[in-house]
Amino acid sequence: MSRALKGGVFKALLLLSLAVGFVMLGALLVDVFRDGLPYVDWMLLSNPPSSSPLDAGARPAILATLYIAGLLLLLAVPVGVGTAIYLEEYASKTRWYNRLLEVNIQNLAAVPSIVYGILGLAFLVRGAGLGRVLLAGALILTLLVLPTVIIAAREAIRAVPDSIRQGGYALGATQWQVVSRQVLPAAIPGIATGSILALSRAIGETAPLIMIGAVTYIAFDPTLLGPFTALPIQIYSWVGLPAEEFKFLAAAAIVVLLGILLVMNALAIWLRNHYRRSW
Amino acid sequence: MITRLGKIASVALLIVLLGALAAGCGRGRGGGGAGTTAATGGEGLSGRIQADGSSTVGPYTTAAAERFRDVEPGVQVTVGVSGTGGGFERFCRGETDLSDASRPIKDEERQACEAKGIDYVEFHIANDALTVVVNAGNDWATCLTVDQLKKIWEPGSKVGSWKDVDASFPDEKLSLFGPGTDSGTFDYFTGEIVGEEGASRPDYAATENDNVIVTGVSGEPGGLGYFGLSYYEQNQGTLKALEIDGGDGCVAPSVETAQAGTYTPLSRPLFIYAKKESFTRPEVEAFIGYILDHETEIARAAQFVPLTGEQALKARASYEAALKEAQG
């Protein structure tokens, strides 16, 4: 009897843990949607920002965020997965430089985003003379999420049982063949999860972009090498404005941002489920 | 099964969003839709103007830029708010065309500009009444003297309760909020009230985001903070502005008292500094000209204190002089 009771209590506690997260999420979403949904309209998507809440839109910010998402996908995921493959499949674990590499990546994952902002300011904006442009923002965010992508990819690759690899080698496949045709496809669900979390975090990052100077008022569509602002910064600056309507606009912008994230997530979930296997 | 459920959920949400979009026309916001109107004149200028600096002046420049865009849609204006000091730092490195400032340029900054060969023109474009605010529920304080304010804010001050400010006040904890040391507003306030620019007690909630000050003061019954008039005007429901006794009796901050100069010592000029070199570009010329032509309108829209007639004339004169120099 007491075993069943213990089991029941345990399960209830677990459900409670899950519930807390969702209740908070629910409260946040209700708050945001209640304030913001009435303001999500064509104007928000197509107009540039304005000091009059009646006309303000978030178009440059939305476009910049989408460009950044695309750039991150192109830059961070291949490099991250490449590094993970190197570490898991090719690097000999006894060599000191490979162990150092591992520690290095673990540490980079914990470096605060603001420090990446300083890095970007020092080397990309001033050093390489890029200036306060979209590309600099995208590059810095790439460096920011790279360690997370690497770590998640590594866990995913590590989770592929060695028997799969041994089987491949036994049949005479080369290392790259085993990796590209057996290990990688098996690891895709985990890699997808990690990449989603990483990209989602990057899209919502404000601190590094503030450091490299994402301007707060920009009324034209952003280009790769031009000044820019991103959705999180637009949200931050709108909430900072005194007029109350801007809080609602900020909520609306949050709704849009969440919408973008939802689409990204849905895509990744589809990927993960399409390729999921169990051992 | 899983994929389908996930797909259904995302499609459902997308439909909701689309529905909101469709329903979007005509609630929440009226038919404003100014967006990008066609140019109603102007010579079709193009180019990019970069402005940065004070968070107090930023909204002004932004309002000006929007109106200017209706006249010259080809000109792209960007406005940053790094703070008065930060704005000057970039300005004197040649990174920006215009620098917004809520205080005049300091000597070190002037030297930095000279060192880089950056020549500039100073434009006094609006006025401000630096407002000291308390919680709307504060029913004991109506007017403070400069001395009382100094006692509260000077370095080393241990004033922690309203009772310390005046024995007749209740023993309510004094929660202080104000701009950080990067802010021109901070420089001006400390200069006028404490007597030395930058001299302030460090144990208050310092922030560059003025709305944080609004939140802070309206959230603490004993709250006290200071910022530009426009922030007070937009939050009159939750804040109360104190009258300041600068030696001639208590004066409340307002457009009139700021312009008349009776709100002392906290009425202050607001500036936009322009690089002389940028003046050779027609779009910069046109933008500054536009600001000076419409400064009252812009000031009212952005809730600033417009220039007096005399100040406007002076600003115009500087502009003409700069033009002549640029062309000559």
Added chain:
Amino acid sequence: MASPGVTAGAGLPLRARRRRVGEDVVKGALALCALISVATTVGIVVALFVPAFEFFQEISVVDFLTGRNWSPLFEPAHFGVLPLIGGSLLVTTLAALVAIPLGLGSAIYLSEYAGERARGVLKPALELLAGVPTVVFGYFALTFMTPLLRRIGIDVEIFNALSAGLVMGVMLIPTVASLSEDSMGSVPRDLRDGAYALGSTRVQVATRIVVPAAASGIIASFVLGISRAIGETMIVLIAAGQQPNLTLDPRQAIETMTAFIAATGAGDVPTGSLEYKTIFAVGATLFVMTLAMNVVSIRLVRRYREVYE
């Protein structure tokens, strides 16, 4: 899955050699990817430590690390960093107290109790929580959590460590839960099946088989969560305050290292000045702290990793 190019006879040596070059190219390309992370670290070290070194020429390290008064931008300036470190640790501890139990609990439920369908819905939903921008959490902490705390009788200041810490903890639940769940999910089914076959209850399987087996991933998720808590900027910038304050009382306003860096760096202190270098001194301190934490955690993970097959 027949391996290509396996032919008997004279053709084989030539084929093998060509393939080996391709293999080397691949390995080289992958190593290059890995080098990018090295370059990033070098960049961070240079960007942080060179100015920090210059800073410590003027301010003694001892004063910096043991001083309890932090007011570098005011006159007279004090450079004792303890209040900032204290602020960061206070918020992080609160966040960890929320995120670790709740995250692990959620993960165990998802991995061991939830059916396929439920997991398919719950896990993406949890990931949505992770995707909410930190700016949003910051304002949520300020405009929802703080009034809520006041309403239930906790007398918090308008800016305080508690709201920020609690909300940060909630924000980190998905980080902990997701990685832990992935890790638990990769524990081979036969281990569980074996335990069930021996008559274990679900509780026993979850707590004595799966969690220990997945310990390396779970611990990694804890460390990642804590690291992210220490390095989190926006939530504390918005909701925890900007008053350096060495205290254990979470109801008070504090300032964390990250909030200081953001507020000062985003502003406009003249480059090259002592005040500007405080950013790097604090940044370097932060970096060293997280480095130390990670060295410890990697050791821990290595000790407890179990290998299957």
